[in-house]
Amino acid sequence: MPAKTVSRRKRSLWHRIVRDFIFNKYNYLLLAPALIYYILFHYVPMYGAQIAFRDYYVTKGILGSDWVGLKYFEQFFSSYYFGRLVTNTVLLSGLNILWGFPAPIILALLLNEVRNQVFKKTVQTITYLPHFISLVVACGIIIDFTKQNGLINDIIAFFGGERILFLQSPEWFRPVYIISGIWQEIGWGSIIYLSAIAGISQELYEAAKIDGANRWQETWHITLPGIMETIVILLILRVGKLMSLGYEKVLLLYNETTYLTADIISTYVYRRGIQNAEYSFASAVDLFNSVINMALLLIVNAISKRVQGSSLF
Amino acid sequence: MKHTQRILALLMALCLILVSACTGDENSSSQESSQQEASQATESSVTEDSTAPPAEGPESYSMPISEETITLSLFSQLDSKASVSIGTMEDNYTMQYYESISGVHIQFFHPSSATSIGEALNVMISSGEYTDLIGSIMNASDGLDTLIENDVILRLNEYIDQYGYYLSQVFEEYPEFYTQVLTYEGNIGLYPTSRLDPSTRYFESFVIRQDWLDTLGLEKPTTVDEWYTVLKAFATQDPNGNGQNDELPFVGNSNEQMGVYRLGSLFGFNACFYKEYACSILDGKVTFAANAPQFEDYVTTMAQWYAEGLLDPEYASTDATSWQEKVLSDLGGCFYGKMNGGIGTLLGSYDYENRDPDFNLEPIGYAVTEDGNSYDFYSQEIFDQGGIAISTACEHVKEAIQWMDYMYSEEGQIMCSFGEEGVTFEYDDQGVPHYTEMITDAENLSLVQAIAKYTMGGIAPRMVNDLYYWDAVMSFDQQRMVYDAVSVSTTERKVPQSLKYSMEDQDRLTMLMGDIQTYYQETLNAFIMGTKPISELQQFRDTLNSMGLEEAISIMQASYDSYISNNA
Numbered sequence: 001m002p003a004k005t006v007s008r009r010k011r012s013l014w015h016r017i018v019r020d021f022i023f024n025k026y027n028y029l030l031l032a033p034a035l036i037y038y039i040l041f042h043y044v045p046m047y048g049a050q051i052a053f054r055d056y057y058v059t060k061g062i063l064g065s066d067w068v069g070l071k072y073f074e075q076f077f078s079s080y081y082f083g084r085l086v087t088n089t090v091l092l093s094g095l096n097i098l099w100g101f102p103a104p105i106i107l108a109l110l111l112n113e114v115r116n117q118v119f120k121k122t123v124q125t126i127t128y129l130p131h132f133i134s135l136v137v138a139c140g141i142i143i144d145f146t147k148q149n150g151l152i153n154d155i156i157a158f159f160g161g162e163r164i165l166f167l168q169s170p171e172w173f174r175p176v177y178i179i180s181g182i183w184q185e186i187g188w189g190s191i192i193y194l195s196a197i198a199g200i201s202q203e204l205y206e207a208a209k210i211d212g213a214n215r216w217q218e219t220w221h222i223t224l225p226g227i228m229e230t231i232v233i234l235l236i237l238r239v240g241k242l243m244s245l246g247y248e249k250v251l252l253l254y255n256e257t258t259y260l261t262a263d264i265i266s267t268y269v270y271r272r273g274i275q276n277a278e279y280s281f282a283s284a285v286d287l288f289n290s291v292i293n294m295a296l297l298l299i300v301n302a303i304s305k306r307v308q309g310s311s312l313f
Numbered sequence: 314m315k316h317t318q319r320i321l322a323l324l325m326a327l328c329l330i331l332v333s334a335c336t337g338d339e340n341s342s343s344q345e346s347s348q349q350e351a352s353q354a355t356e357s358s359v360t361e362d363s364t365a366p367p368a369e370g371p372e373s374y375s376m377p378i379s380e381e382t383i384t385l386s387l388f389s390q391l392d393s394k395a396s397v398s399i400g401t402m403e404d405n406y407t408m409q410y411y412e413s414i415s416g417v418h419i420q421f422f423h424p425s426s427a428t429s430i431g432e433a434l435n436v437m438i439s440s441g442e443y444t445d446l447i448g449s450i451m452n453a454s455d456g457l458d459t460l461i462e463n464d465v466i467l468r469l470n471e472y473i474d475q476y477g478y479y480l481s482q483v484f485e486e487y488p489e490f491y492t493q494v495l496t497y498e499g500n501i502g503l504y505p506t507s508r509l510d511p512s513t514r515y516f517e518s519f520v521i522r523q524d525w526l527d528t529l530g531l532e533k534p535t536t537v538d539e540w541y542t543v544l545k546a547f548a549t550q551d552p553n554g555n556g557q558n559d560e561l562p563f564v565g566n567s568n569e570q571m572g573v574y575r576l577g578s579l580f581g582f583n584a585c586f587y588k589e590y591a592c593s594i595l596d597g598k599v600t601f602a603a604n605a606p607q608f609e610d611y612v613t614t615m616a617q618w619y620a621e622g623l624l625d626p627e628y629a630s631t632d633a634t635s636w637q638e639k640v641l642s643d644l645g646g647c648f649y650g651k652m653n654g655g656i657g658t659l660l661g662s663y664d665y666e667n668r669d670p671d672f673n674l675e676p677i678g679y680a681v682t683e684d685g686n687s688y689d690f691y692s693q694e695i696f697d698q699g700g701i702a703i704s705t706a707c708e709h710v711k712e713a714i715q716w717m718d719y720m721y722s723e724e725g726q727i728m729c730s731f732g733e734e735g736v737t738f739e740y741d742d743q744g745v746p747h748y749t750e751m752i753t754d755a756e757n758l759s760l761v762q763a764i765a766k767y768t769m770g771g772i773a774p775r776m777v778n779d780l781y782y783w784d785a786v787m788s789f790d791q792q793r794m795v796y797d798a799v800s801v802s803t804t805e806r807k808v809p810q811s812l813k814y815s816m817e818d819q820d821r822l823t824m825l826m827g828d829i830q831t832y833y834q835e836t837l838n839a840f841i842m843g844t845k846p847i848s849e850l851q852q853f854r855d856t857l858n859s860m861g862l863e864e865a866i867s868i869m870q871a872s873y874d875s876y877i878s879n880n881a
């Protein structure tokens with residue numbers, strides 16, 4: 001009887017799930033906070049993403065507002081700033097990865113070679129520190145340092161250079177953003193690589209020494225390949241976030257004079273969505289952003305799978 | 314024994330839950346019925362109006378409004394002046410006093426100061442659970458007409474005719490106030506806050522270091538040419554006397570309201586985007602700043618001033634705090650500032666002992682343009698663009714109206730700003746109210762903070778910007794000079810604040826102006842800072858038109874035309 005087998009199979013699956021739960025109850029308990037966080041703050045809000053396809057009015061509610069299809073997407077694609085926003089976002093984020101991604105790897109490799117523990121710990125502490133400064137304060141420091149009579153301009157002037165209005169020059173926005181980003185995150189980012197390096201078997205180094213490898217060759221042929229997997233995974237994750245550059249730091253550093261290079265999709269969404277309360281339009285822009293992000297993640301993942309053999313899924 | 318105790322405790326807990334669940338139900342059902350009642354009331358009063366002969370005016374009333382104490386909930390932002398000393402306006406002395414005479418208890422709902430008031434309002438509206446009274450209703454993203462249409466708030470026209478004794482009198486006295494308050498659909502959606510006395514409508518102006526002018530033997534500038542002479546003298550003749558040319562003759566900040574954009578008014582047009590989308594009325598036509606004939610002259614002059622160092626080179630990346638610092642450290646010579654937050658605060662916090670003991674700031678009026686007039690774009694209208702709405706959840710509409718209406722009576726106005734006679738204020742021989750020592754000598758609080766702790770002076774939910782309060786908080790004569798300096802200018806080129814749009818027009822306008830704002834502001838800065846040559850002006854105008862500027866302006870023009878015909 002087919003019906004019987006189905007029900008028996010069902011029961012056995014249910015049993016397996018229950019048994020698995022009982023067996024791993026503490027692991028599931030550990031998982032719960034993260035799971036609840038994602039459901040509450042990432043899955044439930046997806047329901048509201050439909051306002052991108054509606055003429056949303058607060059008083060009418062999500063379901064009560066009229067369905068307008070792709071109206072707001074068309075509005076964004078035909079917007080005067082569509083090209084510039086996408087370019088700025090990709091460039092700022094891409095350059096940030098290009099310069100910012102290798103920095104912690106290099107720091108980790110260098111720290112790995114340091115034999116003086118006191119020096120090593122001091123460097124680590126100093127480089128971690130900026131990560132713990134609140135972004136608003138960090139940006140306040142950046143603004144103070146780059147002012148016309150700030151520290152950096154004082155140094156330039158001391159060597160006979162011309163003072164530069166860093167935060168009012170579009171061509172300086174990206175360097176300021178990226179360099180300060182490296183300053184903020186280099187130490188924190190190097191932790192994961194240091195731990196990956198610690199996982200490399202010491203026997204490999206000993207064998208290399210016996211074969212007569214110098215320190216440089218050890219780094220190049222053992223350490224680097226040893227942490228390659230970590231690097232690739234982190235790179236995939238990073239590229240997957242290419243378009244979702246946080247708006248906070250840009251918002252704190254930009255002004256009208258640097259819109260040319262600094263205005264990115266997320267700041268645009270902030271201005272139009274939060275400040276002008278154009279909720280539907282801003283949702284459409286952000287949804288578009290997320291779709292591109294997802295596509296990028298899949299593409300990079302596929303490339304890595306083919307070339308490297310390592311991938312997220 | 315222990316076992317039974319545990320069971321008892323459990324049972325009690327269960328009972329509690331059940332009881333609270335029941336009362337919750339009761340509340341919601343009574344809210345629904347009150348909504349029905351309210352809508353019936355509006356309907357019936359509408360029909361009454363259409364059949365009955367013209368009403369003989371609203372009924373007068375006396376305190377208390379309600380014999381039995383009733384409670385109304387009010388959504389209202391807690392002013393920062395009050396939040397330093399009290400956590401809720403329910404602890405405010407005047408609120409308690411008003412409750413004792415009116416029999417109306419106000420239960421305040423203060424949104425967190427971390428979110429903007431508009432966001433907090435939108436959240437409450439979309440939740441569907443409203444307070445009885447909703448303050449700052451103009452900050453909601455949906456307009457008043459939409460809110461009325463969707464049964465969030467009540468249309469108040471008929472209620473005011475019936476119960477709004479004092480407001481009706483004010484409407485009769487100031488007919489333009491009434492038209493300003495009416496929405497596009499002809500609704501009154503709120504109990505409006507107002508600036509009845511003309512002198513309360515002016516509170517900002519250009520401000521100059523008068524002691525620097527005296528040192529250099531110069532007069533206050535009255536034309537653009539004189540402005541140039543003065544700023545140039547500030548830049549080159551070292552008025553702060555430290556031997557360096559480090560003066561920043563005009564300091565602005567990144568907030569366009571306080572920046573270089575304001576200088577457009579010297580040329581007779583409005584360049585500030587936040588103010589009616591950078592539009593002016595030129596020859597009866599709504600004109601965008603970039604299309605104004607004065608615009609070229611303005612950007613050319615600004616670019617020249619910027620190049621010569623007359624404008625703070627960092628104006629676009631200076632925030633409000635460092636902007637104040639520049640004035641307080643004897644660098645800034647001239648700026649645009651508010652009467653209290655600018656002149657009053659700076660004069661009060663300057664370090665006279667260790668710095669220039671002659672430090673003095675005085676307001677200057679708008680410059681006289683070539684046609685012999687000076688133009689004001691920044692004074693306020695009677696209707697303050699704020700007010701309190703009554704939500705459909707309110708069960709005591711009559712009492713709510715009267716509670717707000719009383720604040721429009723003369724005694725009510727004084728009560729709001731000054732509190733209770735004999736406790737927080739006394740009248741002098743001329744009948745002018747003065748704060749008592751309870752407020753003037755309050756410990757650890759500045760004057761305005763103490764006023765906000767004990768009275769509703771200058772803070773919500775008061776209705777009228779009261780002249781006596783206005784006068785009482787000014788500590789310096791220079792603040793009083795603002796009115797004389799600015800009020801002589803004509804407002805004929807100012808776009809009225811109360812232009813009304815239909816829902817569709819408003820949405821379209823916001824949408825079009827979104828990108829235009831970005832483009833206008835960044836290009837204007839580029840012109841001024843010399844990164845874009847002024848020869849590209851025509852291209853700038855063409856691009857603006859391609860972004861839909863003409864359509865946006867025609868929407869505004871239509872609204873302006875009907876505004877003019879309504880007020881004729």
